[in-house]
Amino acid sequence: MQKPDSLIFDMDGTLWDAVDTYANSWNLVFEKMSIQRVIGRDDLMQLMGMEGKKLTKVLMPNFDEDRAQGIYMDVNETRRQILPTSGGIMYDGVTEGIKQLATKYKIFILSNCAVGIIPLFISWAKIEDDITDSIAYGQNNMPKHHNMQLLIDKHHLKHPVYIGDTNGDAEQTRMAGIPFIFVTYGFGKTDDYALKFDDFKSLTKYYMSL
Template identity: 60%
Template sequence: MTKPDSLIFDMDGTLWDAVDTYAHSWNVVFKELGIDKTIDRAQLAGMVGWEGKKVIEVMMPEFEPDKRWEIYAQVNEKRKVLIPEMGGILYEGVREGLKLLAEKYQLFILSNCAAGVIRQFIDWAGIDEHIKDEIAYGINFMPKQHNIKLLTEKYGLKNPVYVGDTEGDGHQTRLAGIPFVFVSYGFGQTDDYDLKFDDFNALTTHFLNL
């Protein structure tokens, strides 16, 4: 693997775990709308990393597509209130590691989340000064391979790598034509990766020593 000039990070399962907050946002909205449905952590954890369209198809098969998107929009509005209040669990070593890595690499966050959620995470975690840019699925409803290419072109990246925690992350990274770095502590499993790390501190040490 060629020495990278930039690291593009997935968010959920790679930098933090906010599944409890996400589940709570769904359940609050279901209750407000009088929908007899609840989602628990285990169910939602299995969907982490999915594009929004797939999430709402699986979660709300009884509704028409327009209604699903309408409910999803309300859930995302609810998260704007809940994320600053409830936050999530920042994985060990992430805040310190990003600070160190930013001295050597351009850092980005790219996630299959709704528009605005990455910015909320950045503000909650206090990492704004270390992150060059971010892009979410909810900005253009395009897959990760497309958005990886957008960042690459926008910033003239020569050797970016993508860091994620699911098989889907790896697949999209391959389609984008760049190396995939897998972190095993998140929500997924895969054997298709260029590098693998079991914790964020190990990842930080590796890239600092290149």
């Protein structure tokens, strides 16, 4: 595998854990709409990384598509409102590691989240000066492999890698034709990777040593 010129990171399960805040955003909307449903952390853990349209079908199977989509948009707006104060838990070594890696590589974030969530994460992590660009599923409702290609084309990347935590990430990265780097501490499992790391500090050390 060639030395990369850029590192494209997944967000949830790779850089931080904001599942409790995400669950709260669902529950606030359900409460407001008098929907007798409570979403727990475990409910969302199995769905992390899933595209929005698929997510709504799993969480709201009894609602027609338009109503489910409307609720989902309300959830995302609520999420944008509460994230700046509720935030999430940064994985050990991420903030310092991103700052180090940005001195050597172009750093990107690509996530299957709604519009506006990645900037809130970047602000929470205080890494505004370290991220070259980002793209979210909510910007175009396209799968990750498509959005990887958009970043590659826009920034003329020669040897990017995608770093994520689920088998879905591995599959999408393979479709994009670039190496997948697996972090084992996140939300998923896979055997399909070029490299794996058990913590962010070892990932940082490896890429800083190349």
